[in-house]
Amino acid sequence: MSDDAYSSFLDKANSDLNTGRSQQGGGTARTETVHTNVKVPAPLQSVDAYYISDTDEPFEPVAFKWEGASKGKWPSADQFSSLISPSADLSGSIETLSASSFDPKNQYASALHAVRAAAVEEDSGADQSTVDLKIYRVELSSTKIEYWVLALEPAEGRLVGLRAKSVES
Structure with missing residues (x-):
């Protein structure tokens, strides 16, 4: 040749x-995990856990400004879509899960604990076990899924947590 x-x-x-x-x-839409000028809570910066799927991916910190947090209001699918992907409407591919259905084998306890810790002020003395979590499952394609493990952080008006990318074939 x-x-x-x-x-x-x-x-x-x-x-x-x-x-x-x-x-x-x-x-496949790209999603973002941290809004500009929003501080990532310390408990989320040191999470050393991986979501197990066809590819094992690390959990990534999430911090969004969310006015509803101070009112105890979770974002709807449309609102969550605009938070994570301002340029693409993902609302039709978003569903919510409970913590127990996301982690039935208790594999991600350290990640869930970090999200709860991030939602309460360190010096407030609040009980982390009372923090509600919501898991958003976002289907980006037939095999690419993202799981967003989130908590409302009312004092700062933020939505905080972790994102896990998954490949499910």
């Missing part, structure tokens, strides 16, 4: 790969 033929072969192979990516992965 000549150098020109080989070069042409490589160009074609690379262009096919890029085309395939835009068709398959281009439709």
Whole structure:
């Protein structure tokens, strides 16, 4: 094979790969985990836990400004979609889970504990066990799922927690 033929072969192979990516992965919305100028609570910065799926991914800290937090109000699917992905409407692919259905085998107790700890002020003396958690399951594609383990943090008007990416084939 000549150098020109080989070069042409490589160009074609690379262009096919890029085309395939835009068709398959281009439709997958990107989500963000921390709003600008919103501080991530300390308990979320040191979580060393992985969500187990086809690919084991680390839990990532989440911190959003959310006015409803100070009123004890959770975001609806539409509101949550605009928080995590301002450029794409994901509301049709969002469902909520209970903590027990998200973690039936108690594999993620340290992650759930960190989210509860992040929702209460360190010096308030509040009981972390009373903090409600909500898990949003966001289906980005037929195999890419994100789990958002969240708590309301009323004092700062934030939604705080952890995001886990999952590949489920």
